[in-house]
Amino acid sequence: MDFDFGKYTEYMVLGYAAMALILALMIASMAVRFRVLRRQQEEIRRLEAEIAEERRRSS
Amino acid sequence: MTYSDSRTRLLRGLTIAAVVLFVIGLYLALFWVGPERQQGAAQRIFYVHLGSFLGSFIAFGAAVVAGIAYLRTRNPRWDTFGLANVEVGLGMAAITIVTGMTWARPIWNTWWTWDPRLTSVAIMWLAYAAYLMLRSGIEDPERRQRFAAVYGIIAFASVLFTIIIIRVRPDTIHPVVAGPTQADPTGSFEVAGRIRDTLFFNLFTFAVITVVLVWHRIRLENLIQHVMRRKLEVLSEL
Numbered sequence: 001m002d003f004d005f006g007k008y009t010e011y012m013v014l015g016y017a018a019m020a021l022i023l024a025l026m027i028a029s030m031a032v033r034f035r036v037l038r039r040q041q042e043e044i045r046r047l048e049a050e051i052a053e054e055r056r057r058s059s
Numbered sequence: 060m061t062y063s064d065s066r067t068r069l070l071r072g073l074t075i076a077a078v079v080l081f082v083i084g085l086y087l088a089l090f091w092v093g094p095e096r097q098q099g100a101a102q103r104i105f106y107v108h109l110g111s112f113l114g115s116f117i118a119f120g121a122a123v124v125a126g127i128a129y130l131r132t133r134n135p136r137w138d139t140f141g142l143a144n145v146e147v148g149l150g151m152a153a154i155t156i157v158t159g160m161t162w163a164r165p166i167w168n169t170w171w172t173w174d175p176r177l178t179s180v181a182i183m184w185l186a187y188a189a190y191l192m193l194r195s196g197i198e199d200p201e202r203r204q205r206f207a208a209v210y211g212i213i214a215f216a217s218v219l220f221t222i223i224i225i226r227v228r229p230d231t232i233h234p235v236v237a238g239p240t241q242a243d244p245t246g247s248f249e250v251a252g253r254i255r256d257t258l259f260f261n262l263f264t265f266a267v268i269t270v271v272l273v274w275h276r277i278r279l280e281n282l283i284q285h286v287m288r289r290k291l292e293v294l295s296e297l
Contacts, residue, residue, distance in 0.1 A: 006094025
């Protein structure tokens with residue numbers, strides 16, 4: 001397929017690539033933060049279980 | 060941290076809709092609509108440039124609503140809503156600026172010029188970037204929320220300034236698509252046919268994308284707060 005976008009195609013590509021990159025960065029930054037927080041939640045759950053176990057043993 | 064199934068389903072549906080709309084919008088802008096006679100392919104940037112500006116306008120406008128609502132109710136949920144909108148609005152404004160620069164290079168023969176519109180949009184972006192810096196600089200949550208609410212309302216002046224500037228300053232070279240200008244006080248909308256249809260579709264698409272991103276960002280902020288509270292609970296038990 002041969003598409004004729006007209007003159008200045010390289011700037012059009014650059015503009016759309018920049019838009020895609022910024023959108024991707026916004027989404028990726030949220031996804032990474034979600035993942036880190038879920039991991040922290042797991043860690044908190046594990047710590048709570050350990051504390052409860054320790055208390056049960058000491059009592 | 061749990062949400063109702065219906066809301067989660069709605070968010071999932073909206074997210075899928077945003078992706079589908081985005082793909083259709085790209086197809087319309089890149090393949091369906093023909094090249095503009097004078098600007099060629101560079102004109103196709105216009106669809107995402109205007110769409111992302113609408114997105115930032117919606118987000119920053121919602122931050123004003125959030126600010127007013129917070130000051131009236133002192134409900135921290137409004138603070139979360141405001142923060143989410145400012146963060147997403149900043150991303151959308153960054154798209155507007157960068158796509159504008161890639162359009163300006165072939166059309167104006169420069170990436171950037173201190174034109175009134177370009178200067179005002181740069182000020183707008185910096186004003187909202189300062190919102191995030193302000194938040195990170197205040198430790199007391201109640202004080203941070205109050206300051207952020209007030210700042211979010213005041214910063215909207217930069218958005219209005221950006222919209223109005225090209226209509227009152229005769230020395231701007233930035234094109235005006237709709238509404239009155241110094242040169243044409245009665246105003247006009249010189250976009251028709253496929254260009255108009257593609258433009259409206261992309262405006263709608265970016266509005267939906269903004270709403271979806273803000274909603275996800277709100278959920279992220281809720282999770283941040285939840286994890287922070289749980290950490291404090293565990294620490295107090297030690």
